[in-house]
Amino acid sequence: MMPEQNDLLCRVEGAAPMGRLMRQHWLPACMIEEVAAPDCTPLRVRLLGENIVVFRDSDGRVGALDEQCPHRRASLAFGRNEECGLRCLYHGWKFDVEGNAVDMSSEPIDAALRQTMKARAYPVHEAGGFVWVWLGDAAAVTPFDPPNWAKAPADKISIVKMHAACNWAQVLEGSIDSAHSSSLHSTNMPSASVAGSTATDxxxxxxSADKAPRLEVQKTPFGFRYVAIRTPIVDADRQDYVRMTLFVAPFTVHIPSTDQYHLSQMLVPIDDVNTMFYWIAWHPEKGIAQDAWRRFCGAEIGKDVEPLTFRKRRNADNDYLQDRAAMKAGDFTGIYGIPTQDMAMWESMGPIADRSEDRLGSSDKAIFTFRTQMYRAAQAVARGEPAIGTVEPRVPAGGLMSFEGMLPKGEDWRLLNLSDEEKAIALAS
Structure with a gap:
């Protein structure tokens, strides 16, 4: 990719086409647990280069306002969250979840300004463990389309949250790169004589011990599906080991499940050079407890990541606490936790990876597809066209599922795990 093409793919701030594309989708602002209690501490959130503050009022309603008070631009994140509103400390002006000024204590009671003053408020929705916000045109808000994990009970949804100090696109490319798991995560994903991906503590x-999967890609209205086909340990002459991943534009990835829980990721741009990484483990009946999931991933709040910012304590400044002695003893990376192993690779590429220097191979088919698909999608938005995933034929997000397991040789993987909507689209085409 040339530098100008790379910028179109990566940059999201201001009027950047990719940011405008993402503003046509609902964005996860934070986890519900971060603003769980009425009148809780207001939460700073940065999305697509915009600073907002999220809070839950006395009646339990969630609001998302521009962080800067419309009066004199002081931060509302310092405000008092009380009596169904967020009160700016500077002059005591108070705003409700819809941005209405419900008190302006420094102004005369009959001041005309009281009738017109509003803070910018963003539409919000709670679902699947997240507070979602709409940063786009307020007149063009689309109905919220719940992700697939939202159908699971709240206690069967576990979330890891971690800050990545690099651009969102290189983070997402890591999530759709099935080939790297056989090397980078080989200690955490060892080969064994099991029927499928089997989760232990x-x-x-x-x-499968196959480190060179064969990749096949299928483009869809929501993004694409692809499989990594490997030679299994058992009955390799009769079956293939197939791992299917879904890319749901613009930033969601459903990766192959384990026998205990399904796995989804959201790679959400904070700004051009920072990303919030969310990893959701969920299941309608089984699943993994929240504490156990964060411990498995090396993402416990207060131990592995900082409260509020979710910045890693194992980071580039300390070489991710890589343990060379552990590597000599058999640990492949010497870095604890699958997400941190990934981030060591992503962040080492620089704040925005220079894709003009890449030399892609056959195992990079999904990477190539992502780059071309989203580059063209950003071009379309720059021309004034709708964002990818927002026009018919649309596939509701709740029915999208990945796949992991054995497939008899010759059987078509494209027919696996299709939602009713996908089947209808396939038949129509």
Missing amino acids: SAWLRP
């Missing part, structure tokens, strides 16, 4: 056992 410390590892995911995998029924």
